[in-house]
Amino acid sequence: MTTTSYTPKLITALREGYSATTFRADAIAGLTVAIVALPLAMALGIASGASPDKGLVTAVVAGFLISALGGSRVQVGGPTGAFVVVVFNVIAQHGYDGLLIATLLAGAILIVAGAARLGQMIKYIPHPVVTGFTAGIAVIIASSQVKDFLGLAINSVPADFLPKWQAYFGAISTIQWTTVAVGTGALAIIVGLRRYAPKLPGFLIAVVVSSVVVALLKLPVDTIGSRFPHLPAGLPMPSLPAFSLAKVNEVLPSAFTIAFLAGIEALLSAVVADGMAGTRHRSNQELIGQGIANVASALFGGLPATGAIARTATNIRSGARTPIAGMMHAAFLLIFVLFATDLMAYVPMAALAAILFMVAWGMSEYERFLALLRMPGTDRAVLLLTFGLTVLVDLTVAIGVGVTLASLLFMARMAEAVEVDAGVTNDPELDAEDMHQRDALPPGVEVFRINGPFFFGVAGELLDTLRRVGEPPKAIILRMRLVPLLDTSGVQALEKFVEQARIAGARVILSGVRPQPFSMLKRARLGRSSGKLTYAPDYAKAIAAAAKVVGEA
Template sequence: MTASYTPKLVTVLREGYAPATFWRDAIAGLTVAIVALPLAMALGIASGASPDKGLVTAVVAGFLISALGGSRVQVGGPTGAFVVVIFNVIAQHGYDGLLVATLLAGLILIAAGVFRLGRLIKYIPHPVVTGFTAGIAVIIASSQVKDFLGLAIDKVPADFIPKWQAYLGAISTIHAATVAVGAGALAIIIVLRKFAPKLPGFLIAVVVSSVAVAVLKLPVDTIGSRFPDIPAGLPMPALPAISLAKLNAVLPSAFTIAFLAGIEALLSAVVADGMAGTRHRSNQELIGQGVANLGSALFGGLPATGAIARTATNIRSGAKTPVAGIMHAVFLLLFVVFGVKLMAFVPMTALAAILFMVAWGMSEYERFIALLRMPNSDRAVLLLTFGLTVLVDLTVAIGVGVTLASLLFMTHMAETVEVDASGTQDPDVDSEDVHQRDALPAGVEVFRITGPFFFGVAGELLDTLRRVGQSPRVIILRMRLVPLLDASGVQALGEFIEQAHIAGAQVVLSGVQQQPKTMLERVRLGGHSDKLFYAADFANAQALALRLLESPEPPRP
């Protein structure tokens, strides 16, 4: 109980922290800071605030998330998921209203951690998460068209369709120099990402475009022309003006911020676990996120959460402990104190190019397309959530998506119930209990999955693989008692097969029923490969496992 509420930083320090580890963490922190610097500025502007607000958030919240969170390598800060919500809150309630909403969201996240709600993330269906994430990506990209093209529009409408009507109405005002600088920045990012992915593409694009605009004296809008009075350093912490009326007004937005922060932070922590081989503490992660949002609001910053892209960069750069995330915040603080004047030279169109790439990464187009190959029910949840996110409201989209997914799931469950009037039992059901490991050879592991494999239990399969310890050479998954496999189950099973393959293990699926097999065929997992094999029953699976052990090459199906 106490361990689940201990920050990972405390655990690391108790284990012993060597100077060599600090050096690796510091290098990783510097690398992430270089990536986060232009991104924080761009997200601050896209949210309807200013670039310094994004940097303050990255410094304060980034430090607290790493210091108090439940993940070893999580990096936090402002993210694209909040852009739509922040923009709307500022438009409706002013910046003070956003600070109050962020404070409330922090308290909600702390309460969620205290009441052990961290594991509820697994009950958010995969099509809902993908749908609203892709919808946010479309909104972010749409919001940057004006700056990227240099359109002469005084005020861009907030809603999606009126926004594009305004863009089309002002299409004749496209500014050639602005487009050229933006296209150049976008090209630099894409080329570096393809041919030199280890280089900080965002920062290089910003530096090159800033130098080009300054040297060539191009008439392009910059941060300095848009925000002439950016302060240096961190502001003093202060409470915003709070009243009962304002609390009531921003409470729905606070729940939305807390919901998004919790989902993205825990999803990022799960991704980090898969990449780094660690295991996060979900409830402590929520508490750390809550404290970080409280701190960000007190310093006048934006809502914050775990950032998947920055976390992945942190891991690839060699980070081992939360100190890497703390160092990332320290390096950003040095820039805020000593280099803030350099921000004035950054072209707005270059930041728009960065946000186009952020939106592209958020869209998860491959996963979106894969879900479109799922049955009509999963497609309906995906497309409805996506459409409502873009055209109506994020909160409505999530609520409707989760409700529809739950109703469809209950319908599927009712369809899978069969009444056997013969009084006989499937003999395989009786044999699936205590004797399955009796004749198991060394190097083979077996797991039995019982019941529908849906979004609520999909994560358990990956947890099971991590608990095995030393990876076996063959893993048998007994699936005769799995009547239903949904889109999230397919995703988890695919990740399980991929991680097993990376660990040097091959997977055998035993006794797969027709509905799960049809679902696997939709995502190209329906046939034999060097990673995956099928067996009609457990006896055939054991025989196949023996052949896999004896043969250096996968046997022919």
């Protein structure tokens, strides 16, 4: 572990020298991202079951710290759509204090994960799982906005997916066509600007235009002011939520889910940023920065936060050069929070619903989803199961089941790929020694070549191979030159193999054992000094050792 890997990119950028030209580029990028983030933060705050000011507080506090302390040069953080489902459920089940505790715990988990150098673990999350739960979240976000987009008269919308749609269809006669027109107009502005003028801030323009129209025409539609009449201005003072051991136990599973989502999305966003900007992030420091930012967000009464791919991409396209751009984005949002919070009251809820429809569409990654459906059956099963469980059951369950199923299927495929070979093979990738391993075999000696990682999925194969041998030999050579990995179950299977061979009067000789398997065997007291096994550096010496055993028998 090097000191550099735990140095925030801000410090690295400042050490390289920071000029007025660079500051100007960062400030312009920060302002551009703030314009994009302003309506988005409000919309995500409301969609999460909180209020728009909570989304803004998160974007200010967490957004500043993610850039200042993270391991990416151009990452922009804040509330994201990935958290909407989890946050909504936590607030519904445990209240807002429960969410703050869960966010604090999630921040601590991220800090520990970064300190434990788990930043590289992102590469081991199966792609169908990530795509499945992301698409599922997108469906849930879009579903949650139907009431506000259509102006349906429903006092309390059920949290679960199917009951929610039952409530929508039950209230379909209460559609307010004025609200639909406002929402459709906002959606048309966003889609039109994205197609014909993609550099303009479509979200903000849609919110401003719809707000002005509603205010001037005095349209009877629901707005932030009518929904949240007592929004506080400015940032609250930091404080700790009311802790209790029972509450911590209740929200701990949600805390792990928040930490998992924050870690995955932050590191995915950092990877995307590296590809766009030609930089290289520090994954472990990024997790630590994310953790500190989430702790601070909870102390200020905010929501969970992580790296936001869309805002990060906007930051890069706007010319950002250092983390100061992300810090400036938070500073510009703070100015709005301090001096212009009253303007939020005029924003129609239907316009925010239109924004979240677009967020959900972007999250769905439908092209990638369809591409995975064309993959082998196992990948399709993981994708559809994760997607279905996310929508119909629970995100935590979906991630757990998806990762578990993907891991089991992977191990099944690996087990099929591992060979315990006793005969001649015509594999052209093997050298002559492997292809003719039985040619020089002395009488009373048996040989098996193991090809591939020897883990619990294939551990039983070795014992089955021994049982298939007819007359017990005097010596058994296990060729392990092609075994890169041996796990605990493999060690136990090998230990049983040695014991059964001993009972049958045979000596086991290991040939060409590589460092990791040798280390595992040594830990299990099956090393050279154990006397239970004979080790040979190569196959020729293994044959010589076997001949000696047969001669002594």
